[in-house]
């Protein structure tokens with residue numbers, strides 16, 4: 001059986017859903033093939049359950065900073081209720097609402113494993129052994145995402161470990177949790193499970209500090225908070241072996257310097273690799289296994305005919321849901337004939353680590369900017385400098401920094417650390433994408449008494465430094 005569509009999308013994660021919906025809304029007949037759950041990693045084993053697991057600790061911390069509320073927040077977090085809420089948010093790992101959304105937009109959902117079979121042709125193998133061949137008149141969009149990377153550590157592949165799926169879907173709180181990797185997933189999950197009642201949480205990170213790709217002060221401030229919260233951070237430490245004597249026995253992580261750490265579970269969170277094996281990429285002349293290289297139009301490089309697109313995690317440009325959806329909108333517009341380029345992306349990728357304190361950043365770090373040969377100056381202030389912090393609660397602090405391109409006098413990077421700072425990030429994204437000069441930013445007046453008044457402090461401090469460095 002052959003089915004012809006205008007557009008075929010492989011993978012119905014956030015990227016695939018949005019590109020399919022937008023193409024169909026634009027009048028193109030569209031099908032999306034999905035091998036697991038419509039909604040992808042984000043809805044079921046990523047953003048949504050992880051943020052839900054962090055939320056109770058977040059709310060309690062906020063209440064405990066406010067005299068009056070603090071007295072009402074005296075008990076323990078109810079882990080069972082929190083896990084139940086997580087189950088509701090993932091709809092018990094049932095994708096009926098996401099699938100219904102696609103159907104409402106006239107997108108056909110084809111269940112099964114899709115493989116490219118050459119130019120504009122795809123085979124989808126269903127669970128019952130059937131194969132359906134789909135052909136695309138206009139475009140095929142690859143949106144197959146990523147899977148966890150497993151580092152070559154002795155014993156790690158042989159023992160039972162946790163990946164992002166296990167850690168976000170765990171039915172109960174582990175007593176002792178080891179976390180390998182201090183990036184966004186590692187720090188968020190370490191804190192979530194500690195706040196939900198894990199007695200011992202130990203995070204092992206090879207770099208000297210947490211969140212190594214962000215500004216150095218961000219990782220330091222999160223580590224300080226972790227110390228207060230009873231999370232052990234072992235930084236600058238290379239793990240060389242992992243072992244269990246039995247499947248249900250404790251796991252031992254051995255470091256290069258001989259130290260050993262024991263847990264009941266070990267989360268491996270050291271990065272992601274693209275889901276491009278067994279996708280039939282070789283049938284269109286692309287080497288499988290790596291990220292799929294695309295241009296700013298999201299079309300796959302090295303494939304003639306402008307029919308093949310790759311969006312979201314699988315193209316390796318920015319492994320974040322909102323960026324997958326941005327790619328999806330750009331790709332759909334190109335397919336619909338409205339030429340669009342994902343240009344904003346090269347200047348500003350917003351990213352939020354939802355720990356307590358949060359780390360929210362966009363654009364370049366100071367180091368990245370200097371590496372690109374830019375003449376930059378930073379301006380910094382503390383969240384506690386503004387009245388909004390005082391009214392939000394006691395002890396609210398965290399560093400805020402802008403990186404300014406001195407040649408153009410525009411902001412090119414921003415990092416916010418502190419409770420709830422994530423919601424302030426978009427102002428910085430607009431300033432960076434819009435290339436708003438500092439001289440105009442002075443006239444963007446933040447409300448009193450909001451945390452956004454840090455913008456005034458940042459500009460004041462920038463002016464006070466003078467144009468010296």
Ligand SMILES: Cc1cc2nc3c(=O)[nH]c(=O)nc-3n(C[C@H](O)[C@H](O)[C@H](O)COP(=O)(O)OP(=O)(O)OC[C@H]3O[C@@H](n4cnc5c(N)ncnc54)[C@H](O)[C@@H]3O)c2cc1C
Nearest residue numbers: 011013014015035040041046047114145312313319320321
């Ligand atoms: C623990 C965790 C927390 C995260 N938190 C955040 C966050 O707070 N904010 C944020 O922006 N991002 C977050 N992310 C990242 C986010 O989940 C991803 O960036 C996002 O899911 C990427 O979307 P995608 O559509 O590219 O791919 P995916 O969501 O991975 O979806 C790909 C889909 O393709 C399907 N598929 C793959 N191969 C085939 C095939 N051959 N045939 C048919 N279907 C196929 C898969 O089954 C899957 O459904 C988090 C990730 C993790 C792991």
